[in-house]
Amino acid sequence: MRGFRWRVGLVMGGAVALLGGLFVGAATGAAAAAGCRVAYAVQSQWSGGFTANVTVTNLGDPINGWRLGWTFPSGQTVTQAWSATVTASGSQVTAVNVGYNAAIATNASVSFGFNGAWTGSNAAPTSFTLNGTACTGNVPSPTPTTSPPSTPPPAGNAMAAVAAMQPGWNLGNSLDATGADETSWGNPRVTEALLEGIKAQGFKSIRIPVTWGQHQGAAPNYAIEAAYLNRVKEVVDWALADGFYVMINVHHDSWQWMAAMPGDRATVLARYNAIWTQVAGAFRGSSAKLVFESVNEPQFTGSSGDAQNATLLGELNTSFRTIVRNSGGGNATRLLVLPTLHTSADQARLDELAATFTAMNDPSLIATVHYYGYWPFSVNIAGGTHFDATAQKDMTDTFDRVYNTFVARGIPVIIGEYGLLGFDRHTGTIEQGEKLKFFELFGYQARTKRVTTMLWDNGQHFGRTSLQWSDPELTAQIKSSWTTRSGTASTDQVFNAKASAITSKTITLNPNGATFSALRQGSTDLVRGTDYTLAGDQLTLTAAALTRLTGSRAYGVNAVLSARFSTGVPWRLNIITYDVPVLQNATGTTSSFAIGTAFRGDQLATMEANYADGSNAGPQNWTPYKEFDRTFAPDYTAGTIKLTSDFFAEVNDNARVTLKFHFWSGAVLTYYVTRSGSNVTGSLT
Template sequence: MQVTEHRNRRRIALITTAVAALAAGLGVVLPAVAQSAESCEVDYQVKSEWDGGFTADVDVTNLGEDVKGWKLKWSIPAEQDFTHAWNASVKASDGQATAKNVKHNKTIAAGETTRFGFTGTTSDGNTVPTEFTLNGEACTVASDEPSAELTAMETVAAMQPGFNLGNSLDAIPDETSWGNAPIDQELVQEVKNEGFNSLRLPVTWDEHQGEGPDYAIDPAYLDRVEEVVNWALEADLYVMVNTHHDSWIWQADMKTNREEILARNEAVWTAIAERFKDYPPELVFEGINEPQFYDATDEEKYQYLDELNKQVHGVIRASGGGNAERLVVLPTLHTSGDQVPVEELTQTFTDLNDPNVAATIHFYGFWPFAMNLAGSPTFDQVTKDNIHETFDNVHEAFVENDIPVIIGEYSLLGGNVEGKVERGEILKFLEYAGYYAREAGLTTMLWDCVPGYDRPGLQFRDAEYWGMYQAAWTTRSGTAETDQVFIEKSGEITDETVTLELNGLEFEGLRHGDTQLTEGTDYTISGSELTIKASLLTLLLGDREYGKKADLHADFSAGQPWRISLISYDTPTIANATGAADTFAIPTEWKGDTMKTMQAVYTDDGSNAGPIEWTSWKEWGEGFKPDYAANKLDLGSKFFNDVQEDRQVKLTLYYWSGATHTYYVTESGGTVTGTTG
């Protein structure tokens, strides 16, 4: 494989030492400033290379006084950039690289060394730097030494970004049971062609494991798993194999069936380890997917997971061959990034004392936002803070302690249901979460909910979603407060202002399709305030019939353009209605508007009504669902199953235009009466 062919650690010969020796021999007295070269030493190590990219480690040794806050700089080719870094913030600008300390390694004491690393991209070979400065002072450069294998941190960095081939070998009972065609080599190669560097291969073994006491794995099924692994390696992908839905099918029964579970788990991993023990290190093993345990206390759950994690690790290591040092990826309970599950896994790693391990969590976004419930229909600060909290938590617990982290399943959970989360809000989530994962040094592996991969067509179904996700691998994208501008059909057309989120970028222009619009005539820009002129709106709104009339695109100096849809609307109208509880719907003339969210409370005391009793804000698709084609807002059985009979419920309906309505419903004897007042 290409990656392994280039595992050479390249260190540059010390130039400054030779110069100093020559000067001494000639009796030349060097200026005192030359002593600054002795204040630091840099050991720059290229760990792996492939067509268009490489990973490197950099050791910085402080030979002078304590350094409190540092920046290391070196020259790079103009086309070189950095996509992923750990233990430092690494940026490229105008042919110069700058690595800046992060919080945990701000100070380098005299005589101490700090290490950081990164993944880089280059289009014309990889020139190794020969000069470095630390806080403006020149550093010496370490001499050549033998090559070394990738560390766990470097391996996980090289796996960024990753892709899941889910709902295939993890499907029950067989590979095609959940609607996907069998995995073929073309599909695996296309994953690589799309820019991914690793493939997570979820595998459910349950249906392919025999009875005790041997619990033998079907050799033909192992052959099939091996076939897909081989395709991935041939495509120059890292590949990560796990035990997937086994977690809830049988591994979850540890409390009531511990000995059998341990025997089955040992048999599965013995078979996997034996089959793949001579494979290269680009094959990675992941233990249990989303571990959970039935009828157990929290303390017991952590105990069971610790036991299973250590068993998986022990079986793999004992099998020898490449498995003696292969990267082993272990999960937190429920693959959660919360503090307690993370702390418990930290203790497991401490006990194992193994440098070739990694942690894994899953991340599908802040639950209320991902499901559009509890009053969280927008990508707001609460949702953003959830990203911060989760990613900072695993970074501080693991990455800062040289244990890499893989977000083994990464997406927005509700984003695969049309309309559940508004399109622009999904895009803002993808942009920010991808950026912050990169900043935290976490490798992401997309579970194809958003943007959704069309396997027969070998392409992503939605180029806009895909573009936003992909851009976050290397840069920021510009976004805005909204991707929708609603203009009342019955009102006068006036200038409309949208606040941009520049994210450190520069606004480069506004266009309609391929037509560049004219600043000052079609729009104005003042800081982050983009104002679309009434004259342009009049032209694009045309007949002003209800619905989306045009799309504009804001372009930025990097990343994905931001689409702004112009929508002609009037406030929706709703009507009284009577119907069966399991099919009840509010008659609605949508008039170009769309549904945002809904609240439900009892009118007699203001308490929460309907499904999910802890919040008055109902879930899109569960408590309410708009049907735009049929001109109705469905409530249905899922709503009235949780409403008390003969108690009036006040519904507050919120629309994306900003309009609201109040509506009242009462269910009695299976019949619902709905009124506007």
């Protein structure tokens, strides 16, 4: 429970194969010592076209202005580019910086991307030149240009402080709970042991969301309960004593009562100002590592539109800053975090906040947005089952906008919450491999765009009493992404139909700049040439190896392999035996309807729903593909697929609905349901 989320986007169906390669060499700029690394990765490819990303890392002296050249070995052409100006003469290609990314400091990187066309083959280029000098492979020791920041960084050095806050974690669903107590949303009371456990995991900062309204008295003083303010201070002091940077805010108040500001401006502003007057006073003597965030996910009900929203948020942010700065003590220079409307990273919202920063002219300000991914993928709706090219571009575009609007201008950015919206129900809404690819790319983007991130955790990730991660594989991917890239693949599932003879299977590797090193089962390396072959990025498991690995061919996962790369965490491959699932006729009610299902080793990916005339049935009828968990949910233990009351609430009475269940093996099963009042019948024909 985090309040409301605003996510929009268009859907692009289908998974896209991922390719990649790494090329290391040296390059020189006009006044730069030799030394650079170039990572050229084909992020998606289709018949006749592809999308590529190029990252240039400067290992020598700083460069101001760059020109990267290469030759396409297969006659490819560039059709569209971003973050660089790309021109070509035959197969010779030149990419030149744009204004905001001309400078590359020592050990810093810049990235650009392009769409291209190909015929016959799409071999990656194998050599590059930077500013006219061929890459030779030299990697000299870089010349330091600045001293490392102290801890904490000097007062006023907001960029260095925010860099020191990476990575961060959210203490969600505790002090932000809207009930009478921090345990009202099911989490136990916060303990010192919990904070120490998070510290041991490598986190450098903690965002502590706080909801104040239910602990606030009446007008005109709007006094905060002393016991509650003391409890917040106790938790904050524990975290500061552990060495964390700490961020506290005004959290669910944003939608509980602050949203009414368009119709009751004076009351909302008075109440909001009272909170920050009291909080600023209570913490004026706290460490400089304590950071204030004005409000979480600001939103307004009944406003006249974007212009009024921007005005109201600007008024709140300005009032917040004035109150804190005038409260004395450490608050005169304390780092303050200001959000966009809805903490959205849409360009219009970023521009509004940028205007506020310009007006304030305060060097100790930080911008914040949230990121929960491309919405169809994030909740598994509209066929968004894969972290495909559309979902990837949503992420890279977001980081590009944030970087260009703020970071490139010297204004630090914190993504105060990140994750996937499907996690609001449980972490299985998104298929595991697709989920891991999301977090791998997210970490890489955060590093290259110099953005600090704070994982949203409402207790479902790090156990509040067990002090253990619920999904160690996911956590390992997140942690690895803080420092390096990991190789992934087009899938983490290799299906073998029990009803058919076993044949070889091929998957596409995406090394993400790393080098494939081994395919392993447990501690045993499989034999290249016998158990598998590797041709470019195509990894093929032989029929003989799959026959050995599947054994007696029991339904489900028969073996687990790991593809190892030169950097990052391994990529898991489940070897699965399955047969096409079997559905049963069923009867029930709109509040309790389940289809008996023999899954037979397979797993459900998504569900379509249509009426007889072809129109879309059920909620969100702009798409036939319904939202996973919200409208349908598999129960593999019980052997059922449940259709929820939310689904039937928007199904026409006495209308036959055709359902198509899509499974991860590729199997698609058709089923029919008819609602008659509160009664439901389901059948195979």
